[in-house]
Amino acid sequence: MNYCINSQCNNRKNPEELDFCQACGTALLIENRYRIVRYLRQPQPAHPTKIFEVEDWGMGLEDWGSLKVLKVLKYDNNPDLVRLFKQEARVLMWLRHPGIPRVEPNGYFTVSPHKSSKQLHCLVMEKIEGENLEEWLINHGKIYQDEALDWLQQITEILDQLHSQNLLHRDLKPSNLILRPNGQLTVIDFGTVGVGDWGTTKIGSLGYSAPEQMTGEAVLQSDFFALGRTFVHLLTGQSPMNFPTEGKTGKIIWRNYAPQISPLLADFIDELMNPIPQRRPKHTRFILKKSKELSEKIAAKTKSKTQIKLYWKFLVLILMGFIGSRLLLPKIPFFIQTWIFPTFDKKLTNIGFEQYQNSNLGKAEFYYKLALKFNPENAASYLQLGLICETRQDFGCAKTEYQQAIDSAPARNNYYVAVAAINNLSRLQIWLDGNSEIAINNLNLGLQLMSEIRQTYPFDFTKRVESNLHKNLGWAYFQKLNYSQAQSHLKKAIKLNYENAPAQCLLAQLLEKVPTDVDSLTKVRQNCINIKSTQNPETNTWKNLVRQSLQTEGEKL
Missing domain, CATH: 3.30.200.20 (Phosphorylase Kinase; domain 1)
Incomplete structure (x- = not known):
């Protein structure tokens, strides 16, 4: 044809x-x-x-x-x-x-x-073969630290070619980047490229283009702003437009959605996105040098713990060999099975947690699974594996791991892990499955366990845990249109922890459905928007819904 x-x-x-x-x-x-x-x-x-x-x-x-x-x-x-x-x-x-x-x-x-x-x-x-990065995110999910550092280097090298010719791209974003099958990134859509006097035209894409570019005052550093915003999208899986901003600085609050990267890399991305052009890197060569230094620092930080890891791996191999030996197996004393293995699986879980904090999800996953080999009832490892699955947006996997944590926790009377897993599982049941009834049953079980947790953990900590249980119960009843129960639990959540932003946002939505005085609704809306909390994707959605209500009614914060 x-x-x-x-x-x-x-x-x-x-x-x-x-x-x-x-x-x-x-x-x-x-x-x-x-x-x-x-x-x-x-x-x-x-x-x-x-x-x-x-x-x-x-x-x-x-x-x-x-x-x-x-x-x-x-x-x-x-x-x-x-x-x-x-x-x-x-x-x-x-x-x-x-x-x-x-x-x-x-x-x-x-x-x-x-x-x-x-x-x-x-x-x-x-014709460039491959997927643009907007499509890639839909098919593969957000990127990890190693990919981010590699792609940052590649895109900056392309920008260096442009800037060396006094050219400005002016529309850098995931949909204008294609990943070839060989791993090479390619920038497309040069229809907005500026030559020489870049600041004469107001052009670009909302959410990615720098503030000065949108007012017709673009500079070379405007491309760096778009580069930073592009990586926020790639690392979080969400458009930069979805994130709240700090009132004083105008910076977006995005880091909690990218726990897989080092704070060093997050700091540099924030530097690229500084609202003031003079506070961004001056040229592409600086970014190339900085990204190389970041790779070395992050590698060195990981290497500093290598000796400990090697020690534990060596010990694991010895124990595995010891266990596998048919000649020695009958001679293993009872106290090794009773005391050494349980202690050892805790050590492995702790190593996994260190790796998780350093955003090394693959290594963290390895140690958690290894801990479960020694103790299949290690509830803390199941809980952490659930968090890794959530980070990767594999929610089916997350629900399975959280349920395993709930089932395993009684073996060691690990009530806090049980309640944390109940909170996380219930969130997913309400948010993804719309299954409020099961979530309510689980959350009530969590409230029953709070008496055990209060005996072990500090008072302020237990209040925050119980506040989240009531927040999720309020959410579940809200989904069932049981507004009186929903309001009761959300108010309890806020009484226990006034800084519980998700509870404030849910209460703001609920008060729009029931008769209430304007002052109370306004106060809860302000709390929802002003209290910083971006740990869960649903929270940000609720904040945006409250903002939309304010805009519709012509209110201003």
Whole structure:
């Protein structure tokens, strides 16, 4: 099937054997070389360009029959759009880098449909195989630290190519980055590239573009802001627009959604996103140097604990060999099975927890599972494995591990682990499954266990734990439309811990459903937004719902 390039044509689909469109007479072999195969992007009325996949039937043996991308400007009567389109063509012809689509010197041209004076501006470029990172996130989930450092280096090298030519990309975001099958990242969509005097045009994407760029005052460091925002999206799996901002600084609060990375890397990403351009890195070379130093520091921090890990691994191997020996097995004293193994599995769990705190999820997972080999009733390891599954957004796995923690906790009277697992499992049951009834039964069991926890843990700590149980019970009853029970539990949660932001946000939503005085509703809404808490994805959703209610009613905080 061949497509006609004429957007005014009544029937653009043509059999392959035709040279001219059967409906309008326009040549199907564009520039005597390219045949349109299909749309690569579905037509969007608001978008000034159309994107097609084309076959190249040029003279070069390398090009013969190869697939390329054809970008067509829909309008020739808008000087600014024509200028930007030609500018993109020139930029891509100049630059040669594996992270930039290749355009040959004759890749830009104009054509006119049959019996039309209208000129269609065309740009043919290399077709990049792979997924854009927005699609990649949907299919694979958020990235981890090693990927982040590698991708930061790659994207910065591409920006270095642009900036060295006095060019500014101005629209860096996950959907404009493609991961090739060989692992090479490629930046696409150079239609917004600025040449020389970058600050004359207000252009970019909300959530990614720097504040100064959106007011027409872009600088080189504006690309660094978008780079930081891009990595927030990649590391959290959420758009930067979803995160609350600090009132004084304007910085987004995102770190709790990326526990898999080192604070060192998080600090540097915050530096890239500083609202003030002068406080961001000055040039790409600095970012390249800094990312290399970060990789070395993070590696050194991990290496400092290698001796301890090797010691425990060596001890594990010895014990495994000792256990596996048929000759020695009958001679293992009873006290080893009774005392050494339980102590040993706790040690492994502690090592796993250290790895988890350092965002080494794979190694943490290894030690937790190894601890369970020695003691299948190690409830703390099940709980931590559930947290790892949640971080990876594998919620089915998380629910299984939390249930195992609940079932195993009584063996060692580990009541806190049981209650923590109940809280986390109930959250997922309410949020993902809509299964409020089961969640209510589990949470009431958790409240019964609080008497045991109070005997062991400090008073302030137990209040926060009990507050979360009541918050989740309030949420469950709210889902069941039992507003009186929901309100009772949410108020208990806030009384136990006034800083429980999720409880404040849920109560704000509930008070919108029941008769209440305006002052009480306003106060709870303000608490919801002002109290910092971004530990769970549902909390941020609730904060945004409260903000939307305020905007609808014209209130201002």
